[in-house]
Amino acid sequence: MDKISCTKVGVLPGESEDKPSGKMGYKVGSRGIKCEKLRNLIIRAVKTHKSNSSNPASSTPGESRFWAIGITLLLIVMWTCGMQSMAFQNAKWPAATLKFIHPAVIIPERVYRNNGYLTVSSNGGLNQMRSGISDMVTIARFLNLTLVVPELDNTSFWQDNSQFGDIFDVDHFIDSLKDEVLPIFRKFEIVHFLKTDARLSNNELPENVQKMRCKVYYEGLRFTPHLEKIGKKVVSILRKKGPFLALHLRYEKDMLAFTGCTKELNKQEVDELTSMRYACPWWKEKKINSTQKREEGLCPMTPGEVGLALKALDIDPEIQVYIAAGEIYGKEKRLEGLRAFYPNLVKKETLLPSSDLGEIKDHSNRMAAVDYIVSLASDIFAPSYDGNMAKVVEGHRRYLGYKTTIRLDRKVLMTLIDKYKSGKMRWGEFSDSVKKAHRGLMGGPVERLKIPGKPKEEDYFYLDPEECLPKMYPSSQGKRSDKKKH
Numbered sequence: 001m002d003k004i005s006c007t008k009v010g011v012l013p014g015e016s017e018d019k020p021s022g023k024m025g026y027k028v029g030s031r032g033i034k035c036e037k038l039r040n041l042i043i044r045a046v047k048t049h050k051s052n053s054s055n056p057a058s059s060t061p062g063e064s065r066f067w068a069i070g071i072t073l074l075l076i077v078m079w080t081c082g083m084q085s086m087a088f089q090n091a092k093w094p095a096a097t098l099k100f101i102h103p104a105v106i107i108p109e110r111v112y113r114n115n116g117y118l119t120v121s122s123n124g125g126l127n128q129m130r131s132g133i134s135d136m137v138t139i140a141r142f143l144n145l146t147l148v149v150p151e152l153d154n155t156s157f158w159q160d161n162s163q164f165g166d167i168f169d170v171d172h173f174i175d176s177l178k179d180e181v182l183p184i185f186r187k188f189e190i191v192h193f194l195k196t197d198a199r200l201s202n203n204e205l206p207e208n209v210q211k212m213r214c215k216v217y218y219e220g221l222r223f224t225p226h227l228e229k230i231g232k233k234v235v236s237i238l239r240k241k242g243p244f245l246a247l248h249l250r251y252e253k254d255m256l257a258f259t260g261c262t263k264e265l266n267k268q269e270v271d272e273l274t275s276m277r278y279a280c281p282w283w284k285e286k287k288i289n290s291t292q293k294r295e296e297g298l299c300p301m302t303p304g305e306v307g308l309a310l311k312a313l314d315i316d317p318e319i320q321v322y323i324a325a326g327e328i329y330g331k332e333k334r335l336e337g338l339r340a341f342y343p344n345l346v347k348k349e350t351l352l353p354s355s356d357l358g359e360i361k362d363h364s365n366r367m368a369a370v371d372y373i374v375s376l377a378s379d380i381f382a383p384s385y386d387g388n389m390a391k392v393v394e395g396h397r398r399y400l401g402y403k404t405t406i407r408l409d410r411k412v413l414m415t416l417i418d419k420y421k422s423g424k425m426r427w428g429e430f431s432d433s434v435k436k437a438h439r440g441l442m443g444g445p446v447e448r449l450k451i452p453g454k455p456k457e458e459d460y461f462y463l464d465p466e467e468c469l470p471k472m473y474p475s476s477q478g479k480r481s482d483k484k485k486h
Helices: 030-054 059-086 126-141 170-176 205-218 225-241 253-259 266-279 290-295 303-312 354-362 364-377 389-397 408-420 427-437
Strands: 117-121 146-148 188-192 243-250 320-323 380-383
Touching: 117 126, 126 146, 126 205, 126 364, 126 389, 170 205, 205 389, 225 243, 225 354, 225 364, 243 364, 243 389, 253 266, 290 408, 303 389, 303 408, 303 427, 354 364, 364 389, 380 389, 408 427
Parallel strands: 117 146, 117 188, 243 320, 243 380
Antiparallel strands: none
């Protein structure tokens, strides 16, 4: 068995401003034509009004209202056109990223009265720690405490001994959060949090609190220049060859062991994973019915199942697929099912010389940071399982302009895939059913699912930080359709 430590598992985050490739574009169709006509109609009306005005420089109050309404309508239509072009269509390539300026995350100036200091020991993997740290800074602000630069979890499953400064830009973190963060340890008036995850609720918090979480996560927690350089180099290599899809393929050994999912595994592999699960005393669920769990949509999809689903969604077979994950269980042999549909599979390890990765190869959280940067910059992001990285990257891509993210509905897909493979459903019907099931799962504007009293069943704040996003849907629309998240 591989060297492991049976401490609690977290899961696997970066930023990039690379421009989308100009080789892509959805077929907007009749809706796009109507949208264009409406935009032209408004422009024509504005021009007509201007030409009929004897002295535009001295507008009356009524004329001023006309100009304000006209410009507002034009902006709304332009946004609507952009969002329609991002809608999921039966096209060869995904829509290019729509660049937009989201509302600035403005936080009221702190009424500063230092009540002491807050120290925290983060827990979990990279993304779990990053969102937890954002919450801790927020808690510190509203308790009038000063946060000491956090300690990272060095005892989790991957045994990564990276410190905060090995992953995040400490100077930027402190400078961007002045009066919130302290770089050194003080030995008086200290409150200590042993863990940082799930310390703030997803909902029913003041808007200033939610916006503070966004400010820390999206602006304060920037990766080190070294990690940013590596991530951007990977993105540059991919961009030169065309569009790419980042696939967060959760098919690592630990994932299969602890979920108990054994689809397509042989007896020797099943026994190995079962032994691994039983060897960890903190993992309470020992005996697992793999078949039942898969039918309920609670298993990570196999590489072959992911390939079949993406093909059904008409993702072009020539697109580059970047595997954003750790070592796949079964290695290259296990990827054959995915490669049959998408032959252009790449990883950071295959795109970069070993010397570029250097010492970060031995630090899972730093490797995960590179995957986060690449996933954020991708034309499409698709996770095969609900984990911390899947959620926070989808939320970050919303924050950057509702970039296309395919949230695969595993429960629906398992039923459809089994029917198709057993011959009970032809390809056309299968593909149409998959597309229909994913119409509202493409990373667009939605209202965060809120379930009072059941925080584990509602949407995670960082999946859809709507308080920090422009409101792009009427109150009667935009409700999340995937009430059961699979």
